Amino acid sequence: MAAAGRDQDYADVLERIRAKHETAVDELLQAQEADRLKAVVERDLGEIRDILRAVVLTRGESETLREIISGYGELWSTQIMTALLNQNGENFHFVDARRVLRVVDTPLGTEVMWEESKALLDAVLEEAGDRNIAITGYIASTQTGGATTLKRDGSDFSASIFGRLLGASEINIWTDVDGVLSADPRRVPDAQVLPEVSYNEAIELAYFGAKVIHPKTMLPAISARIPIFIKNTFNPEASGTRIFVPSELTVLRKSCVAGFSTIDNIALVNVAGTGMIGVCGVTQRIFNVLAHANVHVQLICQASSEHSLCFAVKLSDMDRVKKELQDHFSREVSQGQLSAISTVSPCSIVAVVGDGMSSATGVSGRVFDALGKAHVNVVSIAQGCDERNISIVVHSDQTERALRAMHSAFLLSEITVSVGIIFDENDIAKNLVDLLTQRRGNIQTRFSSDLRVRGIASATKMLLSTGEPLGAADSLDASSEPVDFEKFVSHIQSDHLPHALIVDCTNNASLAQHHVSLLARGVHVVTANIHALAGPLTSYNQIMSERRLGKTHYGFEVSIAGGIPIQAMLKPIVHGGDEVTAVAAVFSSSISHVMGRIRERSAGLDSPHITFSAALAEAVSHGMTEHDPLDDIVGKDSLHKLLVMARELGLALTEEDVHVEPAVPVDELPPPTTGDGSAATRKWSVYDQVMRDKMESAASRGNVLQYVARLNRQGDASIRREEVPAESNMGQLPGGNICVCLWTHRYAHSPLVVQGPLGTPSATASGLLADILRLVSELGGRDRGPNRLRRTPSMEALATPGGSPSNKV
Incomplete structure (x- = not known):
């Protein structure tokens, strides 16, 4: 109150209130009614001045x-609304609730004197x-x-009280949201x-921070079994939310959970x-202390061993x-x-609420799994x-994130996944961003998942999204921010998004060394980089150890065979x-390309003469080889x-x-000079004749040359050129x-x-x-199947009597 500190500036405050209401009635009402209401406001302001003077x-x-004093605003606004309704042809009578509504304050809150209030209202x-x-x-x-x-x-609360007193069929509460969320x-x-939602669900959600409706508002409606409708003043066409007794819609809803709510700024005391x-009486003593300190307890938890008791209080009460x-x-x-009395702060209580939880098994499991x-x-x-609330x-x-x-x-x-993509000079990342942009709608519909590309990075620069996800139109060319690996990962692993993926x-062998630390900090990894798994056994074992913990996903199908699902074939067998x-x-597509192109000529096919070096140059231009094709030739990639x-x-x-033996007979001829990819390729011409001779020799025996990797269950392993x-x-x-061929006991x-x-x-x-979508499935994004099935012209033709695809399409 402006007068509480003997400050007579309350006069300025009252003058602003008067001016505000006079402006409103002048704009809304005709002169005679406006003058009447301005006189009412002036009279009431005089009473307020007297009170503040005292x-x-x-x-x-x-x-x-x-x-x-605070009640005058309700009096003025209701009288203005009544006058406006009557001016527009309605027939309303203004009622001051103080004439009819009798209440008494109790330790549990305001209690309505129902019988006396009903008589006064009648x-x-x-x-x-x-x-x-x-x-x-x-x-x-x-x-x-x-x-x-x-x-x-x-x-x-007034609306609910008068709904009960009047025997209303429903109570409508108009607010600024479309309903209970x-x-x-x-x-x-x-x-x-x-x-x-049911009354009970609404009370639980309201207690835990949902601001749409206060729990006490519902009490009169509950006792009289009157449904409450939450509607939006600014969107009256919205259907809103109906709050009533439990029904099939609330108990049998598919998700069994109505919603989630929170209480923030909490401290746990243990x-x-x-x-x-x-020992009897310890718990009583604890809560007697809290009661004498006038501290409200938000949550209580005690282990069955009785060794400890923890409870939640407001953070401001903790000390x-x-x-x-x-x-x-x-x-x-x-x-x-x-032991010493300890605290944990700051914390939040997250409540899972739903009537259907009591009749469904596995709800807690899904909560803690998520x-x-x-x-x-x-x-x-x-x-x-x-079982209506898990706190x-x-x-x-x-x-x-929770x-x-x-x-x-x-x-x-x-399911929202924050995605960061790291690339070098290849075009894989650009193709992946394009693919994620094109498929985003389909992934959202089919997997109920949102893959948000929030960062891309190269060896020198990075681009971080602070708003909309990055898409096909975004490029590192527009960024001048130098790459900072820790900053990049921290941005992707944002606190407000539940899942992070690199x-x-x-x-890059150096980047592969970070895979273990990424998994350990809770970041999922999908990789085309084989160095982490193909390097020292210690690195492989560390990654597998993190995988076994089950907290993070490590997808590496692409590192073995690109888009060909070798791992997907191995797993069902094992x-x-x-x-x-x-x-x-045959693991090397580049050597397979080279052998195939030379073979075309050796087999007498009507094609231009293709040399070893020319075929290798084609493989380089198609992006099939490693940065230096020598890695392919000497078997490093296949290894x-x-x-x-x-x-x-x-x-x-x-x-x-x-x-390991190289794909070309390096023991018979001097090795080529190597440099970058193109320089190395130009020097491979020294092998043109010898490779043609070997290919023709194999063909004379009904064989062809391939660069083959072999492995048996005893661990014997080799990589060599074979007929x-x-x-x-x-x-x-x-x-x-x-090509990968697998022999098993069943397929011997x-x-x-x-x-x-x-x-x-x-x-x-x-x-x-595909590897990313396997992660999505692990996170709970179940494949719902195609959004719709389509029919082709051929199908329609077959469905027509006497029709066939040949004469209809």
Whole structure:
């Protein structure tokens, strides 16, 4: 109150109030009615001036005076609304709620004197006759007739009270949102309006921070079984939310959870010690201390061992509570019966609310699975026996991540993954960004997932998104920010997004060394970079150790065979109880291309003469080779892929265990001068004649040359140029393709074969996207199948009597 400190500036405040109301009535009402209401406002302002003068003179104030003064706003606004309605042809009678609504304050809050209020209201209704009534909200009168208010959210409370007194069929509360939401939209942008919630669900959500409706508002409606409708003043066409008794819509809703809400700025206080075990009265003493300190307890949790008891209080009360308890239990602490009283802060309570939770199994499992996958640490847990609310305490900096992860887990919103892409000079990253941009809508629909590219980086620069996800139009050319790996990863692993993913599109051995640390800090990794898995066994074992913990996903299918699903073929064999006994593979698409092109001439096909060096130059231009094609020629690329495959089959294979021969006979001719890719390729002409001779020699025996990697279950491994029968799978392999043949106990005579083209950036990008979608599936993004099925002209032709594709299409 402006007068509380003997400050007569209240006169300026009252003058502004008067001017504001005079302007409103002049704009809304005709002159005669406007003058009448201005006189009412002036009269009431005179009463307020008298009260404030008394406050100045007595140098004090009281809650009663505050309530008297704060009620005038409701009186004026309701009278203006009544006059405006009547001016527009309606027939309304103004009612001052203080005439009819009698209340009494109790320790549990405001209590309505129902019988007395009903009698007073009946008299006013008789006075109003056939007119509608406009009643003030917020204000009421005491048992003795003194002015009072209904305190916080009193206007909505008034609506519920009068709904019960009048025997209304429904109560409509107009606010500034479309209804009760499944979560706070500021924290969960995909929060949805709930068409219906039960009274109990609404009370739970309201208690835990949902601001749409206060729990006390619903009490009169609950006792009279009157539905409450939450509507938006600024969007009256919206259907809003119906709050009523539990129904099939609330109990049997598909997600079984209605929504999520939070209480922030919380501290946990923990009292522990062996002296508490089996001792009666300790809990009573703790809460007596809190009661005497007038501290409200938000949540309580005690282990069945009785060794400890923790409870949540407001953060502002933490220090005071800790001191009070330390003082009270000082003797027990000094004697070792209680350990030191500890606190954890700042925290938030996240509540999972839903009537359907009580009849559904696995709800808690889904909650904690979602939190675990989002790397959210749960500090404490509480659940009532009605199973309508699971309350979880988390550290404040993880609140948004927890909310989004759980919201996604119950299919109330999309699973959101923050994606960072790292690349070198290849075009894989550009193709992947283009693919993610093109497929984003399909992924959102089919997997209920949102893959947000929030950063791209090269060896020198990076581009970070602070708003909309990066797309096909975004390029590092527009960025001048130097690359900072730690800053890049921290940006991708944002606190407000539940899942972070780094996609390594490089072939950089130094970057591969960071994979383990990324997994350890909770960042998922999808990679085309084989160095981490094909390097020292210690690196491989560390990555597998992080994978076994189950907290992060490591996708590396592309590193072995691009978009060709070698790993997807291996897993069912191993998991199904079979065993791979031997592997034969052409891993290098570049050497496959070279051999295929030379073979065309050697087989007498009508094609231009293709030399070894020219075919290799083609492979370089198509992006099939490593940066230096010497890595392909000497078998380094094939060696890395064989090592990873062997280790996935359970063999502790190292580079020293593999016999490797180059793809060309380097022992017979001097090695070429190597440099960058193009320079190295120009020097390969020294091998043109010898490679043609060897190819023609093999053809004379009905064979072809391939560069083959072999492995058996005893760990014997080799990579060398071989002659293979022309009729075999490898003999008929098209140039530029790879081929993997697997022999198992069940497929001992005829191998399982997978083959296909490899090496183009677009194919690798597709393989990376497939690996990313495997991560999405692990996070709960179940494949819902095609959004719709289509019919082709051929189908329609066949469906027509007498029709066929040939004469209809």
